[in-house]
Amino acid sequence: MSAPLRVLIVDDEAPARSRMRDLLTDVGSELPVMVAGEAANGRDALRAAEGGGVDVVLLDVRMPGMDGIEVAQHLRKLEPPPAVIFTTAYDAYAIRAFELHVVDYLLKPIRAARLQEALLRAAPSGSSKAEALRDLQQAPRTCLSAVERGKVHLIPIEDVLFLRAELKYVTVRIAAREYLVEESLTRLEQEFERRFVRVHRNCLVARAAIRGFERVDAGSGEGPWQVVLAGLEERIPVSRRQQHVVRELAR
Amino acid sequence: MARSINHNANTGALPDFRNFGILLRILLIVNGVALLAALLQVNAVRGWLAQFTENAALVEPLLILSLLVLAAVGSMLRRLPYALAIVTIMAIELALTVALHYASRALFFVEAHSLPRWLLIVALTTGMLLVYFDLRGRALSPALAEARLQALQARIRPHFLFNSINAVLSLVRQEPRRAEAALEDLAGLFRASMADNRELTPIAHEIELCRQYLDLEQLRLGERLHVEWHTEKMPPDALVPALALQPLMENAVYHGIEPSDKPGVISINIYAVRDRLHVVLRNPYRASGGHHAGNKMALANIRERLQLHFDVAAELTTRVGDDTYEVRMAMPYVKAKPS
Numbered sequence: 346m347s348a349p350l351r352v353l354i355v356d357d358e359a360p361a362r363s364r365m366r367d368l369l370t371d372v373g374s375e376l377p378v379m380v381a382g383e384a385a386n387g388r389d390a391l392r393a394a395e396g397g398g399v400d401v402v403l404l405d406v407r408m409p410g411m412d413g414i415e416v417a418q419h420l421r422k423l424e425p426p427p428a429v430i431f432t433t434a435y436d437a438y439a440i441r442a443f444e445l446h447v448v449d450y451l452l453k454p455i456r457a458a459r460l461q462e463a464l465l466r467a468a469p470s471g472s473s474k475a476e477a478l479r480d481l482q483q484a485p486r487t488c489l490s491a492v493e494r495g496k497v498h499l500i501p502i503e504d505v506l507f508l509r510a511e512l513k514y515v516t517v518r519i520a521a522r523e524y525l526v527e528e529s530l531t532r533l534e535q536e537f538e539r540r541f542v543r544v545h546r547n548c549l550v551a552r553a554a555i556r557g558f559e560r561v562d563a564g565s566g567e568g569p570w571q572v573v574l575a576g577l578e579e580r581i582p583v584s585r586r587q588q589h590v591v592r593e594l595a596r
Numbered sequence: 597m598a599r600s601i602n603h604n605a606n607t608g609a610l611p612d613f614r615n616f617g618i619l620l621r622i623l624l625i626v627n628g629v630a631l632l633a634a635l636l637q638v639n640a641v642r643g644w645l646a647q648f649t650e651n652a653a654l655v656e657p658l659l660i661l662s663l664l665v666l667a668a669v670g671s672m673l674r675r676l677p678y679a680l681a682i683v684t685i686m687a688i689e690l691a692l693t694v695a696l697h698y699a700s701r702a703l704f705f706v707e708a709h710s711l712p713r714w715l716l717i718v719a720l721t722t723g724m725l726l727v728y729f730d731l732r733g734r735a736l737s738p739a740l741a742e743a744r745l746q747a748l749q750a751r752i753r754p755h756f757l758f759n760s761i762n763a764v765l766s767l768v769r770q771e772p773r774r775a776e777a778a779l780e781d782l783a784g785l786f787r788a789s790m791a792d793n794r795e796l797t798p799i800a801h802e803i804e805l806c807r808q809y810l811d812l813e814q815l816r817l818g819e820r821l822h823v824e825w826h827t828e829k830m831p832p833d834a835l836v837p838a839l840a841l842q843p844l845m846e847n848a849v850y851h852g853i854e855p856s857d858k859p860g861v862i863s864i865n866i867y868a869v870r871d872r873l874h875v876v877l878r879n880p881y882r883a884s885g886g887h888h889a890g891n892k893m894a895l896a897n898i899r900e901r902l903q904l905h906f907d908v909a910a911e912l913t914t915r916v917g918d919d920t921y922e923v924r925m926a927m928p929y930v931k932a933k934p935s
Contacts, residue, residue: 359818361759434755
């Protein structure tokens with residue numbers, strides 16, 4: 346007999362988690378499963394899945410703070426990534442998208458038989474699903490995530506001072522330190538267009554963090570502009586093509 | 597209680613002569629007729645306004661007197677069979693015309709106008725107005741039926757229904773008694789949403805509905821949902837359109853409580869000042885909250901039904917603060933008739 350499937354239950358509503366526990370018990374007679382943990386929000390879900398002790402995550406789509414779609418994107422960075430099965434009571438948009446991208450989902454109230462089917466089918470979310478999840482994301486994510494030594498670090502987007510593309514990574518700078526994430530700068534610019542402004546071909550800075558602009562050669566009153574960011578010694582050069590940003594933002 | 601009101605609303609379409617919208621319509625129509633009459637009387641457009649002023653001196657006193665009398669006896673008239681009420685109004689108008697005719701001759705020595713001619717004009721205008729209000733009433737009753745249908749569709753979001761059923765299912769094994777209570781609440785809500793919602797209903801009944809709804813949400817949301825009721829100054833016999841409150845409560849939970857992982861407070865304040873009933877509902881609100889669609893529909897629906905019942909005498913306004921959302925509803929304080 347194979348090792349039981351380790352399942353993590355993620356839902357912000359306590360009764361929904363309790364119902365899922367009951368269902369897993371019912372399924373248990375046919376399929377060896379064990380509840381590896383429960384979480385009421387995305388952050389706790391990531392912490393719980395981090396140790397690699399989770400095979401399948403039953404993930405509620407609609408949760409306060411970080412929604413299920415975003416949690417799934419961060420979960421994908423775990424090694425090995427757990428399989429994700431979304432659960433939702435009713436969300437016309439999400440259901441249409443799930444169908445379109447052949448993403449596993451269960452409708453609440455969930456039947457034991459349907460749950461069992463989904464668990465049997467559950468496969469680690471492959472790379473093909475990354476695109477699907479990005480399409481599903483309706484609002485910008487609340488956090489970026491970086492992997493370091495097998496741990497997933499969540500970087501709240503409001504802490505980010507600037508994003509700079511270098512080769513195949515993007516450097517994410519917060520006040521205390523910096524992270525490397527595997528993302529595309531163009532995509533980040535689209536997703537967070539209200540939060541960041543492009544000052545250079547390879548750099549987006551947080552609008553809220555801009556403290557001012559100064560000339561590289563302060564004495565002459567000429568030369569290219571650079572951005573002064575809150576709490577940061579480093580100056581970010583503004584490229585010739587983005588000079589108009591200085592006029593728009595320096596009031 | 598609600599039965600008798602429904603009964604009254606359906607027999608004939610005698611307008612409520614105390615309603616501001618109705619009064620405005622009567623004033624505008626009668627003056628329009630006077631304006632038209634003046635145009636017919638004069639030979640050239642030049643004398644039109646002068647003729648209107650002359651007519652107005654006769655028309656306005658009668659008009660204002662009529663409105664006062666009708667406002668005074670209106671509720672009595674509405675209790676009569678429609679045909680009898682029509683005859684009574686006609687009699688009142690003709691009597692007023694005769695009275696005014698002799699009064700003005702006695703007091704101001706105004707040259708007597710032809711009384712039969714005036715009686716005919718008054719009778720025709722009154723008849724025309726009554727036909728107009730009858731037609732308008734007929735035109736609005738399908739609108740009420742339609743509004744009821746919309747209310748049915750707009751209310752009880754599928755999201756709420758399926759989540760609630762899921763929550764009840766979670767209780768069935770461990771806490772069967774709470775599951776029973778929750779199912780009873782759910783049944784109550786559905787009964788209300790499928791009932792004939794065209795009539796006005798006592799506000800106490802609406803609040804009971806809100807409590808059933810909130811009990812169900814409490815089951816799911818637990819500590820996150822706090823509700824503060826301020827109903828000390830609420831007259832429990834006030835009548836409101838059916839399902840005027842619960843959808844607002846649903847909006848407050850959906851937009852104010854669900855998108856936040858922190859506990860939030862919904863406050864409801866209901867009170868009467870003089871002849872008006874006020875409902876103020878506040879919930880926490882974050883502009884960046886995830887939920888968006890669906891809010892406008894419930895508000896538009898309630899606003900429409902308020903208008904169908906109270907015309908311009910009722911209003912519904914919303915205000916977005918820094919971190920709160922506020923809905924204010926005001927309508928005439930209509931008392932339920934003791935059954």
